[in-house]
Amino acid sequence: MTGPLSQKLFATAKGLIPGGVNSPVRAFRNVGGEPFFVRRAKGCRIEDVDGKKYIDYIGSWGPNILGHAPTVVTNTIHEVAKDGVSFGIPNPFEVEMARVITEWVPSVEKVRMCSSGTEATMSAIRLARGFTKRDYIVKFDGCYHGHSDSLLVAAGSGALTHGEPDSAGVPAAFAEKTIVLPYNDSEALEKIFAAQGEQIAAIIVESYPANAGLVFPKPGYLDLLSSITKKYGALLIFDEVMTGFRLGKAGVQGIENLTPDLSCFGKVIGGGLPVGAFGGRADVMDMLAPIGPVYQAGTLSGNPLAMAAGLAQLKELGKISGFPRLEELGAHFEKGLRSVMDAKGVPYRLNRTGSMFCLFFTDREIVNVNDVMKQDLEMFKKFFWGCLDKGVYTAPSPYETGFLSLAHTEADLDETLEVFEQVLATI
Numbered sequence: 524m525t526g527p528l529s530q531k532l533f534a535t536a537k538g539l540i541p542g543g544v545n546s547p548v549r550a551f552r553n554v555g556g557e558p559f560f561v562r563r564a565k566g567c568r569i570e571d572v573d574g575k576k577y578i579d580y581i582g583s584w585g586p587n588i589l590g591h592a593p594t595v596v597t598n599t600i601h602e603v604a605k606d607g608v609s610f611g612i613p614n615p616f617e618v619e620m621a622r623v624i625t626e627w628v629p630s631v632e633k634v635r636m637c638s639s640g641t642e643a644t645m646s647a648i649r650l651a652r653g654f655t656k657r658d659y660i661v662k663f664d665g666c667y668h669g670h671s672d673s674l675l676v677a678a679g680s681g682a683l684t685h686g687e688p689d690s691a692g693v694p695a696a697f698a699e700k701t702i703v704l705p706y707n708d709s710e711a712l713e714k715i716f717a718a719q720g721e722q723i724a725a726i727i728v729e730s731y732p733a734n735a736g737l738v739f740p741k742p743g744y745l746d747l748l749s750s751i752t753k754k755y756g757a758l759l760i761f762d763e764v765m766t767g768f769r770l771g772k773a774g775v776q777g778i779e780n781l782t783p784d785l786s787c788f789g790k791v792i793g794g795g796l797p798v799g800a801f802g803g804r805a806d807v808m809d810m811l812a813p814i815g816p817v818y819q820a821g822t823l824s825g826n827p828l829a830m831a832a833g834l835a836q837l838k839e840l841g842k843i844s845g846f847p848r849l850e851e852l853g854a855h856f857e858k859g860l861r862s863v864m865d866a867k868g869v870p871y872r873l874n875r876t877g878s879m880f881c882l883f884f885t886d887r888e889i890v891n892v893n894d895v896m897k898q899d900l901e902m903f904k905k906f907f908w909g910c911l912d913k914g915v916y917t918a919p920s921p922y923e924t925g926f927l928s929l930a931h932t933e934a935d936l937d938e939t940l941e942v943f944e945q946v947l948a949t950i
């Protein structure tokens with residue numbers, strides 16, 4: 524149960540905003556309840572409007588890798604805002620942001636900034652289609668790439684290879700151009716490319732799928748994506764909106780030693796402000812307006828405040844100890860969580876890399892979204908509400924990944940593990 528002020532705000536919100544929220548997962552419908560409203564947040568802790576405090580494992584769904592309201596970012600925002608918050612004319616921060624991204628991510632030779640992850644993937648898809656002069660794209664079941672029409676597509680039923688709209692309002696004619704395949708299934712991929720590889724503009728994939736649990740590629744799977752796109756003249760688009768600048772300077776592509784043609788970024792890159800980016804091969808990127816025929820634009824793209832906030836966050840993170848420290852915290856948390864779960868004796872799977880983790884109440888091997896959906900959802904709900912009650916905020920949906928930040932300490936993690944232990948004892 525949330526407090527009386529949260530309840531009152533949500534009741535008002537429901538009359539004014541569809542479902543009371545500006546993004547669906549915030550409504551807590553996956554756990555059957557109502558959201559709390561936040562008053563303030565600092566470090567790894569959030570305080571709601573009723574004054575209740577929580578240790579946070581969401582970090583605004585990914586952006587807040589330094590924790591909430593890090594001084595390096597808030598000071599930068601204060602300073603930069605004094606000189607103007609938007610110009611619609613080039614500013615030096617955009618150039619510096621492009622320099623940092625291209626330096627950190629070797630596959631990105633040129634980059635274009637936008638205002639969300641959705642815009643980044645939508646634009647990368649258009650660019651891939653414009654560059655290859657082909658219409659079809661391949662995506663994977665359970666991978667989320669934002670909410671543009673071409674990407675809100677679900678697997679077709681039965682023998683159909685083309686996708687079906689995954690939302691009302693997406694024309695079937697659009698969805699038909701998106702082929703949806705099961706993730707981690709090399710055979711399905713080879714089959715579709717053998718049949719119509721010459722018509723496929725691009726594969727788009729979440730570098731590590733993290734919007735339907737956290738799923739890892741089987742050995743060799745990412746290499747296959749890379750080689751098969753090369754073979755057929757299609758492009759490989761890595762959606763690193765969640766993993767980019769979280770799992771290392773060069774994201775998953777750095778870890779897996781891969782060179783996608785295009786990459787998409789968001790979340791961490793904006794320091795909590797609305798930022799997205801897509802970039803990659805210079806010959807592909809130069810197809811964009813104003814020098815090429817593929818149109819893409821944005822009134823607030825490269826916004827000085829957002830660029831400066833993002834740069835402040837990236838530079839802090841890039842300091843010698845940032846990513847190793849996140850891995851150290853992740854490993855500590857994983858070890859503790861495993862011993863709590865082992866002691867409880869219920870079936871579970873735990874996927875973790877660096878500061879990203881996902882606990883599944885199942886004994887199935889997690890290969891793709893089908894396995895994620897088969898977990899014990901009742902157990903998940905009880906666990907979620909039990910933790911929230913005791914001041915630990917984990918994802919209000921079994922399909923979301925948890926995040927640690929540099930503001931978490933071993934003491935915070937141990938406090939959390941104790942809560943987990945207490946909650947598990949009651950369910």
Ligand SMILES: *Cc1c(COP(=O)(O)O)cnc(C)c1O
Pocket residue numbers: 638639640641642644667668669670729734762763764765789790799
């Ligand atoms: C969050 C996310 C997006 C969409 O980004 P928005 O900023 O919410 O539009 C796209 N792809 C992935 C992998 C994401 O995690």
